Amino acid sequence: MSLSRVKHIVLVLSGKGGVGKSSVTTQLALSLSAAGHSVGVLDVDLTGPSIPRMFAIEEAKVTQAPGGWLPIVVHEADPEKGIGELRVMSLGFLLPRRGDAVVWRGPKKTAMVRQFLSDVYWGETEFLLIDTPPGTSDEHISLAETLQKDAPDNLRGAVVVTTPQAVATADVRKELNFCVKTGIKVLGVVENMSGFVCPNCSECTDIFSRGGGKVMAEEFGVRFLGGVPVDPQFGLLVETGRRPSYPEGTVVNGEDISSTNAELSHEGEGEGEGRADTKAAELLLKKYQGCALAPIFKDIVKQLEGSL
Numbered sequence: 001m002s003l004s005r006v007k008h009i010v011l012v013l014s015g016k017g018g019v020g021k022s023s024v025t026t027q028l029a030l031s032l033s034a035a036g037h038s039v040g041v042l043d044v045d046l047t048g049p050s051i052p053r054m055f056a057i058e059e060a061k062v063t064q065a066p067g068g069w070l071p072i073v074v075h076e077a078d079p080e081k082g083i084g085e086l087r088v089m090s091l092g093f094l095l096p097r098r099g100d101a102v103v104w105r106g107p108k109k110t111a112m113v114r115q116f117l118s119d120v121y122w123g124e125t126e127f128l129l130i131d132t133p134p135g136t137s138d139e140h141i142s143l144a145e146t147l148q149k150d151a152p153d154n155l156r157g158a159v160v161v162t163t164p165q166a167v168a169t170a171d172v173r174k175e176l177n178f179c180v181k182t183g184i185k186v187l188g189v190v191e192n193m194s195g196f197v198c199p200n201c202s203e204c205t206d207i208f209s210r211g212g213g214k215v216m217a218e219e220f221g222v223r224f225l226g227g228v229p230v231d232p233q234f235g236l237l238v239e240t241g242r243r244p245s246y247p248e249g250t251v252v253n254g255e256d257i258s259s260t261n262a263e264l265s266h267e268g269e270g271e272g273e274g275r276a277d278t279k280a281a282e283l284l285l286k287k288y289q290g291c292a293l294a295p296i297f298k299d300i301v302k303q304l305e306g307s308l
Helices: 023-035 106-119 138-152 166-182 211-220 232-240 257-266 280-290 293-308
Strands: 006-013 041-043 063-065 068-070 072-075 086-090 125-129 155-164 186-197 224-230
Touching: 006 023, 006 138, 006 166, 023 041, 023 086, 023 155, 023 186, 023 232, 023 280, 023 293, 068 106, 072 280, 086 224, 106 138, 138 166, 138 257, 155 166, 155 211, 166 211, 186 211, 186 293, 211 224, 224 293
Parallel strands: 006 125, 006 155, 041 086, 041 125, 155 186, 186 224
Antiparallel strands: 063 068, 072 086
16 A cells, blocks of 8 residues: 555544635645655545645646656755655646536545545655545545555544634534544644734734634643644745745744744845745745744644654
8 A cells, every 4th residue: 555654644634614724734744844754745625625736836747657646746855954855646636727626426535535545656754644625524434444444553643723713613523523433533733813913013913713722622632732823924925935024023932033034035046046926836845934834833743743
């Protein structure tokens, strides 16, 4: 099986749509890679595959090899800088056009998920993050059954994503119950959209309230990994490739993001790598390290590493 050489398999789950599972998966992958781990991302959100767009690799095409499909390389490993390789696989690479709809019944979805788990050649990979659709339906059942049968020693558990509002946590509780019923360990809860970072003054305002994810985690006796605010600069980075920019004196988790960003903005300008309008997958990690969310996910990754 193609997962036999993957050390840690982590599911990214949520019972609610629109909570930002794909953005959390993307930032977990970038942060793990920045920590020196080789990382794979498998997108099994079959009807809404957004991972190719998140990594700026929508135009990439999957190739076949004797061992199966070869995942798309976002960036190669750089041992000198302590950066691990990052690769991605998604149904989005197999569709003729971005806007094409996937109109499949349950059995075909189940077959596609199983094919992704068996026919993608990951090779030696430390972390495989599986981005899932909302709910607890066909894809989730197929994932749980296949992984527990074919890779029980590799499946480490799930990161569950929610937003602070009660309407979101009410649905995400169902996902936690799904994990209990299927025997999947919950590695922790991430409260996404926990505040809004003003692009002018960098003040964080709780527009969606705060703390709902933490309360839910405490009720279920699982770890609360942290709250992640909405940062428009991250959205611009993903959509346009523009390097995050913050007012002077912006400090996140004790790090001065404004000074870090200023230094990065001049790095590589001689070769054109420092241009703010450049949208290239190989530059994504470098630019993301100047984002206000990077220190938050660096801490989340440390907690995950400690639990594994």
